[in-house]
Amino acid sequence: MVKRSVIYTENAPKPIGPYSQAILVENPDKILFISGQIPIDPETGELVKGDIKEQARQAIENLIAILEAAGATVDDVVKVNVYLEDIKDFEEFNKVYEEYFGHSKPARAVVEVGKLPKGVKVEIEAIAIFE
Structure with missing residues (x-):
């Protein structure tokens, strides 16, 4: 039987619309679908206003907080989708992304x-599979 659970943590920003931070599906492995994360500081609720590197770092940290909550x-x-406002930020974004995902x-x-x-x-969304 498939089990579906909503994942929520105070360590990532609250959803800004009618969606969950993540949905966990167990069948029997766990599959986690993480909603798009933007660079909002979960402690203040404020946007990180810096360059692409600062914004990418906060969005990834938010994603990691949700992973840990699950x-x-x-x-x-296993899968990441990244949405950039300007594709010219691709190289700078990759520098930050590699710090977190370079080994996996x-x-x-x-x-x-x-x-x-x-x-x-x-904005960054991800899918994870684990036991």
């Missing part, structure tokens, strides 16, 4: 989009 780690991530190298897509919520430069 009992997973970065090593369990999950499958990934990076696309440029017209606009992101709250005018941020980056």
